[in-house]
Amino acid sequence: MAVRLFKKSWWVDFRHSEIRYRKKSPDNTRAGAKAYEALLRRKLVNGENINRMEITYPTFEEFAWRWFETYVKNNNKPSEIRTKEIALRVHLIPYFGKTKINEISNYQIEGYKAKQDRSRLCNKSINNHLTVLAKCLRTAQEWLELEKIPMIKKLKVPAYKFDYLTKEDSELLLNQAHMPWRDIILVALKTGMRKGELMALHWEDINWETRIIAVKRSMYRGELTSTKSNKIRYIPMIPEVCKCLYSRKTQKGFVFADEQGGPFNRWRFDDTLYRICKKAGLRRITWHVLRHTFASHLAMAGASIQSVQGLLGHSEIATTMRYAHLSSSALTEAISLLDRGQDDNFGQPVGNRQENFMKIVESFALHHPEIFSKIKQKQEPKLLS
Secondary structure, three states: OOEEEEOOEEEEEEEEOOEEEEEEOOOOOHHHHHHHHHHHHHHHHOOOOOOOOOOOOOEHHHHHHHHHHHHHHHHOOHHHHHHHHHHHHHHHHHHHOOOEOOOOOHHHHHHHHHHHHHOOOOHHHHHHHHHHHHHHHHHHHHHHOOOOOOOOOOOOOOOOOOOOOOHHHHHHHHHHOOOOHHHHHHHHHHHOOOHHHHHHOEHHHEEOOOOEEEEOEEEEOOEEEEOOOOOOEEEEOOHHHHHHHHOOOOOOOEOOEOOOOOEOOHHHHHHHHHHHHHHHOOOOOOHHHHHHHHHHHHHHOOOOHHHHHHHHOOOOHHHHHHHHHHOHHHHHHHHHHHHOOEOOOOOOEHHHHHHHHHHHHHHHHHHOHHHHHHHHHHHHHHHHO
């Protein structure tokens, strides 16, 4: 097999019928080049012309923007479109842009991960970029019929850490908030709704008969979009929330509206919460901390993880499992399955322990009748009395 490495690329170089053929391997590995040479030799034996014009693949930059305009904008929400656009423009295209889409290799991807790590980006952010890259390459494989795309290995990410308020801190925050912000914070603490969902909540989303809120939409940069999971979820209202919302009830429009009757903007939402935290003497938190607080208090109260998942609207149970360590009742119930039907002192089934005890008594009475009769005589007066 005549394969060789030339300027970091694998080439096949062989002769057939006194004609020399020299071509770059589409799979930039030694094994891939050998397989490519074998393929070319078979085609020559079958009389095929391997010198005809081959497919010219676009660079990553050319394909990435085509993918962005054709696929991303048609299938993603505005927030996701913006995230992917930034990942492409700022990170991926500057590094992979000039490389042919079919020549991106595992080695090059590992180099990108190392470069981004040196720039002090966290592993979670780098993994987000790799997710965009992987989706773009899978689309290229489908559209351009690429034979192979590199397998992308993501970086290890530390366990997710989240902050939440205690019940005392929650009350302190509510006491320092003025209207309408007290109502908004209360609804956030007692429903777990996201900031965008609170901003987009309409009066028609509330069913007063069943006392249920239907979370149908979210607000992103002043535009109404679907929820994060693209699904409607339903949250029952506790009496405190129901009373709070009913006291400000109108016929239509946004539940939490500004002075002009329109939705609050996100900057005002964030700035107001920061000011209330400072006034209450609390650490600076975000609206998402109120969502974590809702879930954490549910878990500590003994709610099942599946119930918390449904109320938060998580697509995957793994996301909700971050609150599992707070649910002591659920963990106790799970571990008690190992001890079901056993005696606390002896580790034996209760029924077996009673049978063993009776056998011991019978054996003792058989071998020591005089002692057993004295014990029986002492017990009889107590039983008669």
